[in-house]
Amino acid sequence: MALKLKTRRSVSAPSSAPRQFKAIILNSVFSDWSQDDTILSEECLTRMKRGLGIVGIEATVVQVKRDIAGPLKKFDPREYVVFNWAEGIDGEPNAYDKVPPVLEELGFAHTGSDAWALAASADKAFTKKLLLENRIPTPVSKTYERAALNGWRRYPALVKPATEHCSFGITRDAVVDSPQQLKERIQYVLDTWKCPALVEDFIDGQEFNVSVWGNGESAQVLPISMMDYSAFPDYHDRLCTFDAKWNPDSEAYRLTAVQCPALLDKTLKRRIERVALATYKALKIRDYGRVDMRVRNNVPYVLDVNANPDITMEGGFARSCRAAGFDYGQSIAKILTFAAERMPAL
Ligand SMILES: Nc1ncnc2c1ncn2[C@@H]1O[C@H](COP(=O)(O)OP(=O)(O)O)[C@@H](O)[C@H]1O
Ligand SMILES: [Mg+2]
Structure with a gap:
């Protein structure tokens, strides 16, 4: 799990004036995609690009299969920040961690976590070990x-x-x-x-998606989402299944009510926020992430840590940003701004 990364030395720009940058939206394409997958991906990219355009950030989409470095060579890392939206590489769909080292080798500041955090959070058993070492509650x-x-x-x-x-x-x-x-x-x-x-x-309780963004002491919890499973009388169905997440035509999707911001009493809200921030720190997540929890007897148990959560316009992260007053373009721009602080010196 200890991944050693080769990184170029980089010096942050003085923090007085925000650094100007253009964006590259780096997206992976897979040979086994259906036509629908391709259409959906194109649509998501168009929306992100359009959102950034509205807030005045020029964005170029770069789609990659296995060769990540080649298509990026013509861009200057002192001018561009990469929005890392590569979900692995062609033929290795879960190899999220293979992308950041290539970007770092080329000298690009990129959004999101580094290879270590992506690999750590993709392994649920290792994640739980880290949580326990940091005294963060997670189911036995x-x-x-x-x-x-x-x-x-x-x-x-x-x-x-x-x-x-x-x-x-x-x-x-x-x-x-x-x-x-x-x-x-x-x-x-x-x-x-x-x-x-x-x-x-099995924690049969309310489920919370807790989105966090920012870094270090400035990391911030966004409005919390709560999934309400009370429409399902049988506990075997009180789950956030694939359909409940992504299939609007399914019963699971229709019956799972999402409340954001969740109506929570102050003490529980604070407890959930504290657990989310401690998790974000323990997994060394950078720029943005999402922690999924369930609460039993007022204890929030961490089920899942997402170092690269769904960042589409319909996803839970964007929903929390909207509840905090950021539209889609503003949210993506904010994440890019966190990454821009790591741009190489001019
Ligand atoms: N220990 C648990 N108790 C109750 N429900 C759980 C538990 N672990 C997972 N789930 C349910 O399964 C869903 C998916 O599990 P999760 O660990 O988040 O995996 P994934 O990485 O696939 O999202 C959760 O959102 C939750 O509804
Ligand atoms: Mg999950």
């Missing part, structure tokens, strides 16, 4: 590389792939109530997702 768990139960006794339990995202593998069958179901579900994760299975205490 065990990681399985084969379907042997080793005395797991907490039911219901939630079984998820340890290195996936987008709620892959999270369906009502992921909530198990007996050793037999647990064994079967671990085997399913091993066979289907080709990674270890993470078994967690």
Whole structure:
């Protein structure tokens, strides 16, 4: 996990006047995309570019497959900041961490976390280890590389792939109530997702998406979103599944109400904010991120840390920005401004 990065020496510009920059929106393209995937990606890029245009930032879209450096060579890192929207590289969809070292080698300041934080947060078992070391509450768990139960006794339990995202593998069958179901579900994760299975205490409580942006002491929690599952009488369905996140035609999407800003009492709100900031710091997240939690008996438990959360206009991060008074273009510009502080000297 200890990734050593080669970085060029860079000196920040004096902080008195904000540094002027143009933006490159760096986006990955995958050979196995359907036509719909391509159309959706183009639409998201157009919206980001348009949003930046409205706030006066000139943006160029650069799409990459496996070669990231080649298409960027003609741009000057003293003039451009890269918005890193590359979701891995062609043929390696989860290799988010392979992109920042290339950008750093070329001398570009880029948005978002470095390779270490991207890799750390993509590995849920490693993330939980860091959380516990930092005394941040997270559900009791065990990681399985084969379907042997080793005395797991907490039911219901939630079984998820340890290195996936987008709620892959999270369906009502992921909530198990007996050793037999647990064994079967671990085997399913091993066979289907080709990674270890993470078994967690199932927290049947309200769920919160907590978006954070900024760096160091200035990192700030944006208005909190709460997912309300009260329309689902059976706890096996009280989950943020793939459909609930992205399929507006699904029942899961229609019945999961999202409240942002969440109406919370002051003490719980402060507790959630404190846990989110501690998590952001422990995972060394930079510029923007999102921490997913569930609350039981007033304790916020961290379920998932997203160092590169969905940043589309419809995503949860943009929703929290809107609730804070930033439209889409302003939000993306703000994230670029955080990164611009790392631009090489003129
Ligand atoms: N321990 C848990 N208890 C209850 N629900 C959980 C638990 N872990 C995950 N979930 C549910 O599954 C969803 C997806 O899990 P998460 O760990 O966030 O994975 P992903 O990286 O795929 O988003 C969560 O948003 C939540 O609804
Ligand atoms: Mg999540």
